[in-house]
Amino acid sequence: MKRSVIYFAAGFLACLGSLVLLSRVGIIHNKLLDAMTGYESTTVKLVSDLPSPNLQYVATTNKVGNGTGWCEVRINVHKKDEVFDWEHDFVCITGCDTKLDLKWEDEKHLTVSYSAGDVAKGVHTYQQFRSKDSLVSIAYLLEP
Amino acid sequence: MGRRIRYFLAGIFSFVVIYGCVWLLGFLLEKGFDSGFKGSDIIMVANTVSPNHGFIASTYVNSGGGGAGWCEKMVNLRKSEEPFDSKKRLVFSSDCQSDVEVIWKGDDTAMIKYSTDGMRADLFQRSLSDDKAVRVFYQTK
Numbered sequence: 463m464k465r466s467v468i469y470f471a472a473g474f475l476a477c478l479g480s481l482v483l484l485s486r487v488g489i490i491h492n493k494l495l496d497a498m499t500g501y502e503s504t505t506v507k508l509v510s511d512l513p514s515p516n517l518q519y520v521a522t523t524n525k526v527g528n529g530t531g532w533c534e535v536r537i538n539v540h541k542k543d544e545v546f547d548w549e550h551d552f553v554c555i556t557g558c559d560t561k562l563d564l565k566w567e568d569e570k571h572l573t574v575s576y577s578a579g580d581v582a583k584g585v586h587t588y589q590q591f592r593s594k595d596s597l598v599s600i601a602y603l604l605e606p
Numbered sequence: 607m608g609r610r611i612r613y614f615l616a617g618i619f620s621f622v623v624i625y626g627c628v629w630l631l632g633f634l635l636e637k638g639f640d641s642g643f644k645g646s647d648i649i650m651v652a653n654t655v656s657p658n659h660g661f662i663a664s665t666y667v668n669s670g671g672g673g674a675g676w677c678e679k680m681v682n683l684r685k686s687e688e689p690f691d692s693k694k695r696l697v698f699s700s701d702c703q704s705d706v707e708v709i710w711k712g713d714d715t716a717m718i719k720y721s722t723d724g725m726r727a728d729l730f731q732r733s734l735s736d737d738k739a740v741r742v743f744y745q746t747k
Binding site: 465466467469470471472473474475476477478481577578581582583584585586587588589590591592602604606 | 610614618619620621625696722724725726727728731733736738741
């Protein structure tokens with residue numbers, strides 16, 4: 463009885479192992495396995511930290527993405543030394559090919575200039591006009 | 607020996623069956639969602655013709671998917687002789703509540719003015735028409 467279970471499990475695991483192996487070497491693409499093995503795990507890369515003139519606030523730009531090709535840029539405006547959650551706290555989201563230029567006009571006004579990486583494709587942006595504490599005003603400017 | 611192979615094959619078979627069922631369930635769910643969100647309603651808001659009548663900018667509302675669906679206000683920019691197609695020649699989209707107005711500044715220059723709720727905006731913008739003949743500028747209301 464015990465041996466039969468071992469052989470059964472061996473067959474089951476051999477099949478699972480083959481599928482994982484084929485998925486990892488890229489011969490087959492399997493979303494379920496990607497999710498199970500963490501292949502889809504998201505990476506967050508700091509692009510820039512831009513402090514306000516009085517150093518009270520910081521505009522942080524992060525590039526986030528995963529192995530499936532998803533890639534976006536998220537901007538957060540937060541108080542100096544304040545810890546924030548990149549996933550839920552943001553004032554702007556756009557694609558990784560968008561050209562961005564951030565500039566503090568003064569202590570409470572940030573301007574985000576943006577333009578499409580490919581003019582033919584256009585640019586998609588999610589914009590919030592105030593920081594989480596509402597004290598910083600954010601203006602967005604599409605560059606021609 | 608024969609029994610061992612049979613148990614081994616049964617293990618493989620069980621995996622294939624379980625995997626197949628999970629895959630089938632996912633496939634059916636995806637198809638179900640796809641069909642639920644497939645249809646969209648297009649309501650024309652305004653057609654604005656360029657001064658020389660060479661181009662036309664159509665402002666329209668694209669919505670669908672029921673209560674949990676989507677609603678966007680869009681601008682399609684095309685040559686006047688070309689028929690309107692909501693899936694082509696898109697230059698601008700915003701949320702449904704946005705007040706969108708197209709103003710021609712010349713035969714090859716259009717200005718799209720749009721309003722926001724003052725809190726946030728979800729925008730798609732293109733600075734050129736598909737044939738690159740018309741330049742598009744944007745201004746918030």
